[in-house]
Amino acid sequence: MIFNIVVGIWITLGLTLGFAMPPAENLVATPLAFLHVPMAFAMEMALFGAAIYGGLWLKRRRPADDAMSVALAETGLIFGLIATITGSLWAKLNWGAYWNWDPQQAGIVATLLSYAALFAVRSAIEDEDKSRDLWAVYGIIAFIAAVFWTFIFRRLMGSLHPEKTTVSSSGIFKIALWFNIFGYTLLIVRVAQLRARIERASLKLKEISWNSSI
Amino acid sequence: MEQLNLTQNLHAYAVALVTWLGVLIYLFRLEKMTRDLERQVESAACRDDEK
Numbered sequence: 244m245i246f247n248i249v250v251g252i253w254i255t256l257g258l259t260l261g262f263a264m265p266p267a268e269n270l271v272a273t274p275l276a277f278l279h280v281p282m283a284f285a286m287e288m289a290l291f292g293a294a295i296y297g298g299l300w301l302k303r304r305r306p307a308d309d310a311m312s313v314a315l316a317e318t319g320l321i322f323g324l325i326a327t328i329t330g331s332l333w334a335k336l337n338w339g340a341y342w343n344w345d346p347q348q349a350g351i352v353a354t355l356l357s358y359a360a361l362f363a364v365r366s367a368i369e370d371e372d373k374s375r376d377l378w379a380v381y382g383i384i385a386f387i388a389a390v391f392w393t394f395i396f397r398r399l400m401g402s403l404h405p406e407k408t409t410v411s412s413s414g415i416f417k418i419a420l421w422f423n424i425f426g427y428t429l430l431i432v433r434v435a436q437l438r439a440r441i442e443r444a445s446l447k448l449k450e451i452s453w454n455s456s457i
Numbered sequence: 458m459e460q461l462n463l464t465q466n467l468h469a470y471a472v473a474l475v476t477w478l479g480v481l482i483y484l485f486r487l488e489k490m491t492r493d494l495e496r497q498v499e500s501a502a503c504r505d506d507e508k
Contacts, residue, residue: 274473444494
């Protein structure tokens, strides 16, 4: 509970900083900047964590690692969706349309779709160990693809998204932005921890009811 | 860069507030769900032991 309160206070302070609307270089100043960018960063962290925990499952065969991997990917997907929606609202203010088929926009859609496919694959396989193995391997490949789609693709193709906003904007913008990035990363870790605990408790409950039925 | 007009600003503030509130509600509801489920597991385990 204390972790929740710390995270809550942190993102509330972050929102307040965002409401002051410090200017970003080459972009319209709006509080949406302090949701869109931090959530996209937090999504990348979560997907990275999902790949790491997937690797740990392959190595240690502990269901808790698999549960954490799923929880991080799921939370990353939710944050990615919010980042996409807030990003398209900001795109309307910056470039006149909600969707411009910019390489960065196409890249995040490709990333979200590949993780949606990952969840579909997982739910389609009945054998638990096999589904966890496939999840872990595909999760590592999907993260590498996500890095390509969200960091490399836009640099290869040229993008409306300015290159160095996070480093070349005013000092106050950078403070507000990194404050929020840290806050949303804490949030995603907390949400994933809770989702993993739910997954583990559900498994335990299933196991108990199975034992008492035989 | 150009400044936003009042309506655009209000719209952006409203979206930011709703997202922030939604995220906080989700976090605290998730905490409650987790605790409830873990309590269920504990009581189911106790019942199982008694058997």
